[in-house]
Amino acid sequence: MSSEIKENGNSHKILYTTLDEAKKLGKTSRDIFHDFNSGRLMPQADVIGEGVYYDMFQHYLMLADSSRMLHYKRGIFEKNKIKGKVVLDAGSGFGILALWCAQAGAKKVYAVEITDNYKHIIEAAKANGLSDIVEVIHDDALLVDLPEKVDVIVSEPIGMSIIAEGMFTFLCSVRDKYLKPDGEILPCGGNLYISAISDPDFAGRIESFFQNFKAMYGVKMNHLIPRARDSLSSRAFQKSIRKHFLRSEPAMFKTLDFKTMSFEEANCVYGDYDLEIVSDGLVHGFSIFFDILFPNGTLLDTSPLSQPTHWKSTVCYFKEPKNLQQGQKITGTVKLRVVENIEFFIDVTLEYRIDDEPLETNEYCLGFDRGQLINLINFDIDPN
Amino acid sequence: MSSEIKENGNSHKILYTTLDEAKKLGKTSRDIFHDFNSGRLMPQADVIGEGVYYDMFQHYLMLADSSRMLHYKRGIFEKNKIKGKVVLDAGSGFGILALWCAQAGAKKVYAVEITDNYKHIIEAAKANGLSDIVEVIHDDALLVDLPEKVDVIVSEPIGMSIIAEGMFTFLCSVRDKYLKPDGEILPCGGNLYISAISDPDFAGRIESFFQNFKAMYGVKMNHLIPRARDSLSSRAFQKSIRKHFLRSEPAMFKTLDFKTMSFEEANCVYGDYDLEIVSDGLVHGFSIFFDILFPNGTLLDTSPLSQPTHWKSTVCYFKEPKNLQQGQKITGTVKLRVVENIEFFIDVTLEYRIDDEPLETNEYCLGFDRGQLINLINFDIDPN
Numbered sequence: 001m002s003s004e005i006k007e008n009g010n011s012h013k014i015l016y017t018t019l020d021e022a023k024k025l026g027k028t029s030r031d032i033f034h035d036f037n038s039g040r041l042m043p044q045a046d047v048i049g050e051g052v053y054y055d056m057f058q059h060y061l062m063l064a065d066s067s068r069m070l071h072y073k074r075g076i077f078e079k080n081k082i083k084g085k086v087v088l089d090a091g092s093g094f095g096i097l098a099l100w101c102a103q104a105g106a107k108k109v110y111a112v113e114i115t116d117n118y119k120h121i122i123e124a125a126k127a128n129g130l131s132d133i134v135e136v137i138h139d140d141a142l143l144v145d146l147p148e149k150v151d152v153i154v155s156e157p158i159g160m161s162i163i164a165e166g167m168f169t170f171l172c173s174v175r176d177k178y179l180k181p182d183g184e185i186l187p188c189g190g191n192l193y194i195s196a197i198s199d200p201d202f203a204g205r206i207e208s209f210f211q212n213f214k215a216m217y218g219v220k221m222n223h224l225i226p227r228a229r230d231s232l233s234s235r236a237f238q239k240s241i242r243k244h245f246l247r248s249e250p251a252m253f254k255t256l257d258f259k260t261m262s263f264e265e266a267n268c269v270y271g272d273y274d275l276e277i278v279s280d281g282l283v284h285g286f287s288i289f290f291d292i293l294f295p296n297g298t299l300l301d302t303s304p305l306s307q308p309t310h311w312k313s314t315v316c317y318f319k320e321p322k323n324l325q326q327g328q329k330i331t332g333t334v335k336l337r338v339v340e341n342i343e344f345f346i347d348v349t350l351e352y353r354i355d356d357e358p359l360e361t362n363e364y365c366l367g368f369d370r371g372q373l374i375n376l377i378n379f380d381i382d383p384n
Numbered sequence: 385m386s387s388e389i390k391e392n393g394n395s396h397k398i399l400y401t402t403l404d405e406a407k408k409l410g411k412t413s414r415d416i417f418h419d420f421n422s423g424r425l426m427p428q429a430d431v432i433g434e435g436v437y438y439d440m441f442q443h444y445l446m447l448a449d450s451s452r453m454l455h456y457k458r459g460i461f462e463k464n465k466i467k468g469k470v471v472l473d474a475g476s477g478f479g480i481l482a483l484w485c486a487q488a489g490a491k492k493v494y495a496v497e498i499t500d501n502y503k504h505i506i507e508a509a510k511a512n513g514l515s516d517i518v519e520v521i522h523d524d525a526l527l528v529d530l531p532e533k534v535d536v537i538v539s540e541p542i543g544m545s546i547i548a549e550g551m552f553t554f555l556c557s558v559r560d561k562y563l564k565p566d567g568e569i570l571p572c573g574g575n576l577y578i579s580a581i582s583d584p585d586f587a588g589r590i591e592s593f594f595q596n597f598k599a600m601y602g603v604k605m606n607h608l609i610p611r612a613r614d615s616l617s618s619r620a621f622q623k624s625i626r627k628h629f630l631r632s633e634p635a636m637f638k639t640l641d642f643k644t645m646s647f648e649e650a651n652c653v654y655g656d657y658d659l660e661i662v663s664d665g666l667v668h669g670f671s672i673f674f675d676i677l678f679p680n681g682t683l684l685d686t687s688p689l690s691q692p693t694h695w696k697s698t699v700c701y702f703k704e705p706k707n708l709q710q711g712q713k714i715t716g717t718v719k720l721r722v723v724e725n726i727e728f729f730i731d732v733t734l735e736y737r738i739d740d741e742p743l744e745t746n747e748y749c750l751g752f753d754r755g756q757l758i759n760l761i762n763f764d765i766d767p768n
Contacts, residue, residue, distance in 0.1 A: 055615070056611055056612055056614075056615035057615060060590060060593070060612070063593075063597075064593060066600070069600075069601055070601075073601065073602070094605070094608065096601065096603060096605075099603045100602075100603070103602065103603070120607065120608060120611060123607045124603070124604070124605065124607065127604045127605075127606070127607055128603055128604050206444060209444070209447075209448060213447075216450070216453075217453055217454075217457065217480065218457070218484070218487065219480060219483045219484065219487070219508070219512055220508070220511045220512050221447075221478070221480075221508065221511075222511070223504065223507045223508065223511055224440075224478065224504060227440055227504060228440055228444070230440075231439070231440035231441060
């Protein structure tokens with residue numbers, strides 16, 4: 001790990017490759033974000049993280065997700081879990097959870113935020129008359145030294161399929177360092193679910209597009225269908241799934257308790273599932289979604305049966321669509337693993353067996369990678 | 385530029401940083417794409433390019449853009465410009481332009497494609513009975529040695545704001561190397577336009593979101609409006625603009641002739657504009673769009689007045705929205721510059737003067753960068 005300025009044959013400068021290096025060079029979070037966006041450094045995980053968490057639009061998406069927001073608000077305000085407590089908001093962003101805790105009667109709230117957005121939390125505390133309760137600290141919640149242990153840690157570390165943002169090892173560390181033994185984490189846990197789906201909207205449309213290519217454009221392109229299937233089944237997608245795409249009841253395959261979860265669990269979760277097809281027709285693959293629990297019983301549900309959220313679903317397609325009948329069973333195991341040191345990426349391993357047929361295994365990468373995003377960004381303008 | 389395998393303190397491997405290096409290590413395009421997607425190498429421009437151009441979904445988006453497709457088809461088939469000609473399809477992708485030229489009566493078509501997708505062109509030529517006309521070459525069109533000069537170069541190098549894909553220096557090189565002096569390029573040129581716009585859909589909604597934050601969530605967040613405006617005006621967006629967002633007639637600021645354009649023009653275009661506001665109200669900024677011309681007169685138009693395309697518009701916001709009245713003038717200069725060695729990025733510099741007020745200047749980066757995409761990808765699920 002070096003802090004020298006390197007330059008390759010194409011004069012593409014690498015200014016630094018890790019957050020540590022950048023900080024040694026006196027870079028602020030904002031510098032890092034701008035350097036990253038102008039392509040002048042390697043997208044090392046911690047630097048990407050910093051950039052993403054500084055970004056206004058990323059916060060806007062989360063703040064405008066009213067299901068996320070209103071369930072967090074209920075989780076904080078209802079049944080009086082916060083009144084009189086000392087609270088740590090770990091990774092406070094623009095400070096909304098810290099402010100709610102102060103409004104809910106917390107004795108003291110430490111709002112710790114690593115990016116320059118900490119300035120806006122100070123402003124928000126003033127604007128809402130909560131400066132005497134909310135103490136804003138510009139630091140990494142892992143490195144800061146708080147003067148006391150806390151009764152409650154409030155946090156929003158939830159990524160796609162819960163763990164995909166890679167934030168749970170951070171939460172485990174913060175928990176082990178600051179939470180009183182009888183303290184509480186808000187939210188306190190979650191459940192992961194899997195369901196069989198059809199997807200006429202995307203997988204189905206790509207298939208029929210190449211089938212009908214000649215009618216549209218005068219040239220046969222059926223030979224691209226296997227290529228398209230191969231692409232569909234080599235990565236997982238972050239995608240909204242509509243209720244009527246579900247082809248089975250969802251099955252819960254894993255329960256996570258944020259207060260007791262280990263670092264191993266924060267990086268890798270797995271479980272078995274058992275699905276029954278509810279109507280005849282094509283099944284394109286699986287959808288993975290979750291719910292999040294608060295100590296007072298509030299449930300934030302991201303399933304296709306609930307209000308859409310910015311997390312959408314994690315969608316994994318079969319190598320080719322399968323024509324299944326009502327009553328057929330799909331059994332198997334799903335495993336989600338955070339890619340080491342690359343936040344925002346998980347590997348998904350799916351084992352599945354249709355009735356008594358041989359077990360099949362497929363691996364998918366789910367993440368915010370450049371190639372994938374270039375595609376996903378455009379899906380909304382698909383002219384069909 | 386080194387081909388050694390480096391490993392930093394966080395064991396994030398850099399396998400190679402350029403296409404040349406990768407090829408020396410015996411990597412195929414597919415390897416490169418997978419390595420890139422799994423985060424194991426630096427997103428050097430040429431490697432990103434390779435990954436993007438290999439990608440199935442990127443091609444699907446282009447192939448499913450029926451305005452793009454049917455105008456290219458007309459440009460090739462109508463008025464008999466291809467019959468009996470020798471054609472080079474430079475960067476052939478899945479081969480659709482090469483196949484159309486063969487169907488349109490070309491004597492010979494060289495379909496040159498650098499990625500492993502070349503295999504699918506061979507298959508497509510067979511499936512469509514055109515193997516005797518279409519010769520598929522797996523190479524960089526700049527490096528290959530064709531046995532002859534060609535009458536026609538057909539290509540699709542069009543990015544956002546025409547030049548943003550960084551492909552026009554490639555096209556100029558190919559043109560200078562292979563095109564007969566009286567040969568033709570399909571398409572042969574394009575025009576760039578700018579218009580003033582309102583954007584209630586995005587800029588307007590973000591503004592009112594923070595204005596109404598307290599009513600929704602019980603906490604004041606008005607102080608984030610300047611932060612949001614700052615974010616909106618520091619980058620350009622690739623965004624669909626609806627017809628009724630236009631607040632002026634579009635003004636053409638640049639005409640490009642692909643047969644005579646210089647390498648300088650391929651990297652940087654600029655021109656003056658003069659706009660008149662057509663109705664009273666808020667103006668959020670500008671939209672830049674274009675049309676593309678074929679030698680037979682076919683016009684592929686990406687303006688908000690035509691059928692939507694996958695290119696959408698390039699949108700640049702003011703530092704803050706301006707309340708303008710019918711008849712007010714906006715004059716200035718727009719400059720688009722491909723970021724050196726970073727394909728898919730352009731810098732946009734906008735100078736604008738409202739009536740006789742002082743000239744203002746704003747700079748924007750438009751590109752497929754990770755932070756930006758993480759945001760854009762999710763816009764479609766904005767719950768409002």
